[in-house]
Amino acid sequence: MCRNWLIAGLLGVLQVTGCVHAADERLPGYQPRFGRERPVVVVVAQNRMTELTDFVVPLGVLRRAGVARVVAVAGDPGAVQLMPALSVRADASIAEFQRDFPQGADYLIVPAVHDSQEPRLLEFIRQQAALGASVIGICDGVLALAHAGLLRGRRATGHWYSREQRLSDFPGTLWQENRRYVVDGQLMTTAGVSAALPASLALVEAIAGTAKARELGQELGVDDWSTRHDSEAFVLGRQGYLTAAGNYLTRWRHETFAVTLLPGIDEVSLALRVDAWARTFRTQVLGVATQPVFSASGLEFIPQRTESGGLPPLPGGAVNAAQTFDEALAAIASRYGVATANLVAAQLEYRQNATARQHVEMLKP
Incomplete structure (x- = not known):
């Protein structure tokens, strides 16, 4: 959640919706494509501002697991300013990734970004989804997925703070409450910032199995990466x-x-x-x-x-x-x-x- 939203005081009366969900949702197991030994995972960023935990945690967890080729991609070459602090350099620009991986990614991870309506980002999301990638929105990265048109008629969640905005702007999405993450086919969306760690372990489990995810979870100190969560408490x-x-x-x-x-x-x-x-x-x-x-x-x-x-x-x-x-x-x-x-x-x-x-x-x- 961006600190400017707080200063602006945009939060109104919360609305709550709920739909039937599976007791323990899981991403579908990885199915190799294009003769790849390991899946290609892209974590995409906007250079101007991308949420720190949303971007770094999935990238770090997936690379630590050693079960995928994980590529940090930004709109342009150069520095990526993270919010609320620190700066990194991506491995490739969007154009460079598209040139080097014309078949696309197997998984695309979209963090919360400064401008969730940036045309280039939305086109990249649509392109990767059309090429068969599973698309994962971390925290309010879900807003970019919604603006890209991926969530019409689908179940999804996001940061509790954006609940009113999501309900108003995207009434065709079946917004879920009290879920750390929601899986609907090849789409996965998560609750607020802290959901990045369990969601990343859920992705490791989909790629490499429960035993690998549990081993990595023990290393990180995480023994539960289920969907259980009480977003209405915040x-x-x-x-x-x-x-x-x-x-x-x-x-x-x-x-x-x-x-x-x-x-x-x-x-x-x-x-x-x-x-x-x-x-x-x-x-x-x-x-x-x-x-x-x-x-x-x-x-x-x-x-x-x-x-x-x-x-x-x-x-x-x-x-x-x-x-x-x-x-x-x-x-x-x-x-x-x-x-x-x-x-x-x-x-x-x-x-x-x-x-x-x-x-x-x-x-x-």
Whole structure:
């Protein structure tokens, strides 16, 4: 969810729809095409702004699994500015991918982007779907899928915050609630930011089987990537908007942290940690390195600074991917207060585990 949506205060009275769904939806198992030994997975980005976790987590998880050829694609060559922080360089532009893979991708992953109606992005989505790719919308990447015309008469979901917009703009889609992800044939859509990790494991399972997904899940600290989710529990309300506005307007309390980008860095945990801290409305996070750095999965991160210049290091980082949000939210509550931690959790559409919630409750005055 983009922070500008919060400042604009566009959230109205929520509407809820529900349709019958399978108890445990799964993507169809991968069927090899074109003599490929492994499927080709594209994670597409807009250069101007693409959601950090939506883009980095699926790419990092799929590459770590080693079960597919995973290509980071952007509209144009050059840097991709991620929101709310960090910058990367894609492997190829859309035109370069189309030239090198005329048969298309087997899976296309679409994160939330700045402009979900960009003609070039929509045409690429339509083209890849027509070539037989399974298309996956992470968080409000679903809006691009809807604008591309892929969701008419189909079941889908998205970030809770865009619910009213989706219902109004795309009444022909069967919008689902309380689902971490929804599978309808070769289409998969997910709930908010935090759904990127379980959805990525669901894709690993479709490609390489449950045992492989479970093995990788244990490495990441994830033991459940089912569709179970309570999206209706998330709301900002008056307190959330007041907290966001108060944090944003009190500039003298803003902080800038440095995150050191080291070769081989775990991009999955990095994305989750930075995404949480950069959503407080009083924190900026800058990547620091003397030159571009390749992460553990081979994703090229472009630093914003060559040295920290005395900036404090971003807190946390000594946990596995599944624990990252809990660690970050507890630290945010301790530093900025429980209201800010709750604001961040709502944006991430993330429910803390019981131990973390108890820790945060103890911080309340």
